[in-house]
Amino acid sequence: MATLASIRSNCRKVICIGRNYADHVTELNNQRPKQPFFFLKPSSSILLPSEGPVLRPSGVTLHFEIELGLVIGKTVRDLKESDASWQDAISHYLLCIDMTGRNVQNEAKKKGYPWSIAKGFDTFLPLAGPIAKEKIKDPHDVELWLSVNGDVKQQDSTELMLFQIPRQLSDISKVMTLEQGDIVLTGTPKGVGPVVTGDVMEAGMRIGGKEVEEAKMRVE
Amino acid sequence: MATLASIRSNCRKVICIGRNYADHVTELNNQRPKQPFFFLKPSSSILLPSEGPVLRPSGVTLHFEIELGLVIGKTVRDLKESDASWQDAISHYLLCIDMTGRNVQNEAKKKGYPWSIAKGFDTFLPLAGPIAKEKIKDPHDVELWLSVNGDVKQQDSTELMLFQIPRQLSDISKVMTLEQGDIVLTGTPKGVGPVVTGDVMEAGMRIGGKEVEEAKMRVE
Numbered sequence: 001m002a003t004l005a006s007i008r009s010n011c012r013k014v015i016c017i018g019r020n021y022a023d024h025v026t027e028l029n030n031q032r033p034k035q036p037f038f039f040l041k042p043s044s045s046i047l048l049p050s051e052g053p054v055l056r057p058s059g060v061t062l063h064f065e066i067e068l069g070l071v072i073g074k075t076v077r078d079l080k081e082s083d084a085s086w087q088d089a090i091s092h093y094l095l096c097i098d099m100t101g102r103n104v105q106n107e108a109k110k111k112g113y114p115w116s117i118a119k120g121f122d123t124f125l126p127l128a129g130p131i132a133k134e135k136i137k138d139p140h141d142v143e144l145w146l147s148v149n150g151d152v153k154q155q156d157s158t159e160l161m162l163f164q165i166p167r168q169l170s171d172i173s174k175v176m177t178l179e180q181g182d183i184v185l186t187g188t189p190k191g192v193g194p195v196v197t198g199d200v201m202e203a204g205m206r207i208g209g210k211e212v213e214e215a216k217m218r219v220e
Numbered sequence: 221m222a223t224l225a226s227i228r229s230n231c232r233k234v235i236c237i238g239r240n241y242a243d244h245v246t247e248l249n250n251q252r253p254k255q256p257f258f259f260l261k262p263s264s265s266i267l268l269p270s271e272g273p274v275l276r277p278s279g280v281t282l283h284f285e286i287e288l289g290l291v292i293g294k295t296v297r298d299l300k301e302s303d304a305s306w307q308d309a310i311s312h313y314l315l316c317i318d319m320t321g322r323n324v325q326n327e328a329k330k331k332g333y334p335w336s337i338a339k340g341f342d343t344f345l346p347l348a349g350p351i352a353k354e355k356i357k358d359p360h361d362v363e364l365w366l367s368v369n370g371d372v373k374q375q376d377s378t379e380l381m382l383f384q385i386p387r388q389l390s391d392i393s394k395v396m397t398l399e400q401g402d403i404v405l406t407g408t409p410k411g412v413g414p415v416v417t418g419d420v421m422e423a424g425m426r427i428g429g430k431e432v433e434e435a436k437m438r439v440e
């Protein structure tokens with residue numbers, strides 16, 4: 001069984017789907033995309049449990065985005081959305097927080113700059129898991145939740161994704177080859193918001209109403 | 221001595237500086253940045269000599285950008301721009317073409333979308349080298365050139381960089397830890413332009429007027 005440490009050391013790229021839940025698109029006053037779009041986070045932004053808090057760079061408004069993560073298990077190129085064997089591309093699931101410097105991102109969007117800085121600071125990708133594939137029979141029927149200091153901020157089912165996983169893997173792999181060890185973040189539901197130093201984020205995943213032990217996360 | 225194949229397999233992230241030569245900023249009608257900005261290319265976009273041509277995705281206007289590349293030799297975090305030992309962070313040099321889907325990038329800039337797709341297609345990062353560090357005593361005094369079907373399109377000295385390498389490494393490493401094997405692209409001089417299928421790009425690097433053998437590149 002893979003560990004989070006081995007998952008990090010085998011990860012070359014992290015590909016994140018943007019705007020993949022309708023209510024999240026609305027809350028940030030964004031346009032709903034006609035097709036999945038995505039961006040990269042560096043693997044150096046990964047934060048494992050017990051490695052300490054998410055670090056807020058000075059002047060940065062830090063937002064959380066809870067997401068279902070996929071660990072890629074084999075080379076994938078030009079996957080067809082209709083390919084019924086798409087789950088073969090996945091070796092494990094993760095629970096991920098796509099930490100975002102929201103003011104940096106807003107500035108980048110205004111100027112037409114890349115998002116890599118806003119998304120790429122060290123500690124901006126806390127992970128929990130891995131969750132065995134067998135545990136998640138249907139990744140489009142998983143409840144994701146995140147609370148800050150005990151208040152639930154995000155709590156929605158992955159059934160609300162605008163573009164489901166086969167479409168995501170298809171669109172990504174038409175642009176860039178997915179390699180074993182790559183991580184895909186599948187987008188965040190509504191409820192994103194700021195955290196400040198000292199806040200405690202807790203997060204998890206429920207299947208059929210039951211908490212998945214491996215996915216439990218607590219980050220300062 | 222490292223080989224290009226080992227450099228690719230050890231590379232986790234590729235960080236590219238944007239708008240780092242004044243005349244290139246002007247030719248694309250961009251604003252001159254007040255500080256270095258950067259974006260990520262996936263390591264899956266690397267193309268080694270003899271691996272075949274750069275592939276133009278349908279509907280994509282393909283532009284070349286010749287750049288001096290740095291292979292990072294050790295972990296670098298919060299490097300100071302004034303640190304006189306900045307060359308210790310570099311293990312080798314490369315010659316790189318930052319292939320860009322210019323129409324995809326222009327669309328992304330207009331919409332405030334990330335650049336990852338425009339920059340990240342497979343084959344979008346042809347490499348030549350490695351060039352031993354000892355060969356490049358002063359990386360700010362290297363002539364880069366690129367021709368298309370025999371016509372020289374880019375030919376300028378790295379002395380024209382707006383932000384020199386210590387500043388680049390400083391700014392990057394304040395955001396994301398540089399790890400051994402990471403590659404940094406230092407920006408492109410003026411003269412970028414389109415290539416179509418069948419065009420032949422040749423590129424190289426001159427030091428003191430003399431061609432560097434290891435840097436010679438020929439890509440269709």
Ligand SMILES: [Mg+2]
Pocket residue numbers: 039040114115116259260334335336
């Ligand atoms: Mg980007």
Ligand SMILES: [Mg+2]
Pocket residue numbers: 016017018065067098185187188
């Ligand atoms: Mg996200």
Ligand SMILES: [Mg+2]
Pocket residue numbers: 236237238285287318405407408
């Ligand atoms: Mg470039």
